[in-house]
Amino acid sequence: MNAIVFDHVSKRFGDVLAVDELSLTIAAGATVALLGPNGAGKSTSIGMLLALSRPTRGTIAVHGRTPERAVLAGEVGAMLQQGELIPELSVRELVELVRRLYPAPLGLAEVLELAGLTELARRRAGGLSGGQAQRVRFALALAGAPRLLLLDEPTAAMDVESRRRFWDSMRAYAAGGRTVLFASHYLAEAEEHADRVIVIAGGRVVADGTAAQIKAGAGGQVVRFALGEQPAAGLDRLPGVTAVEVGAGIATLRTRDTDATLAALYRDTALDVRDLELSGLDEAFLALTGRS
Numbered sequence: 666m667n668a669i670v671f672d673h674v675s676k677r678f679g680d681v682l683a684v685d686e687l688s689l690t691i692a693a694g695a696t697v698a699l700l701g702p703n704g705a706g707k708s709t710s711i712g713m714l715l716a717l718s719r720p721t722r723g724t725i726a727v728h729g730r731t732p733e734r735a736v737l738a739g740e741v742g743a744m745l746q747q748g749e750l751i752p753e754l755s756v757r758e759l760v761e762l763v764r765r766l767y768p769a770p771l772g773l774a775e776v777l778e779l780a781g782l783t784e785l786a787r788r789r790a791g792g793l794s795g796g797q798a799q800r801v802r803f804a805l806a807l808a809g810a811p812r813l814l815l816l817d818e819p820t821a822a823m824d825v826e827s828r829r830r831f832w833d834s835m836r837a838y839a840a841g842g843r844t845v846l847f848a849s850h851y852l853a854e855a856e857e858h859a860d861r862v863i864v865i866a867g868g869r870v871v872a873d874g875t876a877a878q879i880k881a882g883a884g885g886q887v888v889r890f891a892l893g894e895q896p897a898a899g900l901d902r903l904p905g906v907t908a909v910e911v912g913a914g915i916a917t918l919r920t921r922d923t924d925a926t927l928a929a930l931y932r933d934t935a936l937d938v939r940d941l942e943l944s945g946l947d948e949a950f951l952a953l954t955g956r957s
């Protein structure tokens with residue numbers, strides 16, 4: 666059973682083509698990251714899955730039915746980028762309110778526990794920090810025990826500890842065979858938490874696979890160091906290297922095999938390598954989305 670099918674979906678807002686002939690299929694039970702820079706079309710795609718807007722062209726199916734029907738049946742939960750919480754209500758009251766809207770919700774204690782809110786249950790929503798409010802939005806997204814959970818940049822505003830707890834909870838929720846689709850800007854986050862990464866840019870899919878496949882497809886990792894006045898000749902022949910750029914005394918090598926490149930850089934060249942930096946995921950992602 667597929668949780669999500671986009672069949673040649675386009676969405677236009679006036680002159681802006683936010684989603685451009687997008688076709689993709691997500692199997693039930695998968696945890697998938699939707700990755701892309703600002704304006705890539707992530708939120709628009711999530712909004713259409715929630716039936717908040719309709720495609721200009723093409724069709725979307727959620728568990729084999731229209732998004733409207735799937736949402737009405739209580740099959741979809743979502744945590745969006747905005748969303749005011751009713752400030753006068755306590756965390757517990759808010760969760761109860763949403764639980765009552767669904768046919769077969771999770772238990773109150775389970776929701777509070779999953780979202781790390783047990784201690785905050787009596788607190789008024791109006792007095793919560795940004796990160797705590799995000800946790801409440803997460804609780805409201807999963808309160809109805811939806812088969813499909815949509816998360817639009819869920820960890821924005823969370824500190825490191827809250828993020829770790831959030832991802833642990835997300836995994837625990839997904840482990841029950843539910844489908845999770847989360848939007849993110851960061852390949853590192855996607856690599857750690859998703860089985861599959863779909864990269865979109867300009868409303869189109871530019872890469873789709875595991876994080877490792879996406880890194881390899883983008884030319885792998887980047888090795889950068891201060892070269893100074895030393896000659897750059899031969900760097901392009903180091904094992905694994907696919908591209909070399911030199912500018913302002915800095916050498917940047919793109920490599921498919923960081924270990925082999927570094928070993929040869931130290932062993933086979935006479936270069937004095939200073940200020941070595943390795944970066945990978947985000948550079949690979951930027952290359953894919955045309956930002957580098």
Ligand SMILES: Nc1ncnc2c1ncn2[C@@H]1O[C@H](COP(=O)(O)OP(=O)(O)OP(=O)(O)O)[C@@H](O)[C@H]1O
Nearest residue numbers: 678681682683701702703704705706707708709710
């Ligand atoms: N209601 C709207 N009216 C007009 N243009 C819109 C509307 N919603 C989105 N857009 C435009 O559609 C494009 C895609 O936006 P979208 O919010 O889906 O991107 P995104 O990938 O979620 O970006 P971000 O990472 O910044 O949240 C952008 O150019 C955006 O300005």
